[in-house]
Amino acid sequence: MSHELTMIGERADMAYIGETPWHKLGQKVDPTATPEEWAVASGLNFKIERAVVQYAVEVVNPLSGKPMVETKVVPGRVVLHRSDTKAALSVMSRGYKEVQPAQALSLFKRLIDTGGYQMETAGSLRGGAKVWAMVRTGQGFSLPGGDDVEGRLLFATACDGSMATTVCETTICVVCANTLAAAIEDQGKRVARVSHSTRFDPEAVLAKLRKVSESFDAFESAAEALAKTRLDSANAAAMLELILPKTDSIIPVAESRSYKAIMALFEGAGIGSNLPSRAGTAWGLVNAVTEYVDHAAPSRSSDNRLSSAWFGNGDKLKSRALAVAVSAL
DSSP states (O other): OOOSBOEETTEESEEESSSOOTTTOSEEOOTTOOHHHHHHHHTOOOOEEEEEEEEEEEEEOTTTOOEEEEEEEEEEEEEEEETTTOOEEEEEETTOOOOOHHHHHHHHHHHHHTSSOEEEEEEEEGGGTEEEEEEEEEEEEEETTTEEEEEEEEEEEESSSSSOEEEEEEEEETTTTEEEEOOSSOGGGGEEEEOTTSOOOHHHHHHHHTTHHHHHHHHHHHHHHHHHSBOOHHHHHHHHHHHSOOOSOSSOGGGSHHHHHHHHIIIIISTTTTSTTTTTBHHHHHHHHHHIIIIISOOSSHHHHHHHHHHSHHHHHHHHHHHHHHHTO
């Protein structure tokens, strides 16, 4: 099965605590593992190095008149590559400020040292071009029926220009492992971004993350309100049409595969959909969308789905589901 997780031989560059995720890939580590042990287990014990960009052209030797190969250098461009395998990760401008994998683990070590945080998973995608790490924040709440929600911080960076270095607040519903960004109004409240045109400043990121608890409290209040908001199938269907993006397809949204799959999850097929907090509620519809994105949306593999759910269109769809539901309160 193809996937975006970095593979070195038969080994997936990912480490975790607890149950094995993503089709049994990755290395399990002890909850007390050090950042150095996490780096080794997750395959993040490499550096991103630079090399000049060269290309070969055929020219005529001015002395012999015979063809010869001449090597030229591309000005202002560099190849970013792994220090261990020497595999190329990207070609970027000389001004590009890459973030080393060790900086992600170092940032979270500081969070863990302050107390209340626990490293949960770390790894890389696309050969090491994209790196992530996630910690448990210790925040959480429980909705009726034992619907537990826990807080997380997700760090992600890429050295191929596909994303800024990002630290964001997210949540996990324990019963179904659905992930959802804890953003209610201002997306900036739960996200700290650093452009690759500037150097990564952990002090500035940590300062912004100190406001995360305020955002999580707002998310908890919204989730409680959504769990009390009743939705019959007709109202859920109408709300879902507002959530799903319009396309140029001649097929109406209500006849699309995603619409039908999400409605089925809402009406009883979803994990935990029978819980009092979800059965026939707006919170249930939000979780139907998140379960679809995280676990059921068409994808080349579960790991491509992970990339979308955390960093791409899947994350946007989940955030829109929450925003539409909250706006209807």
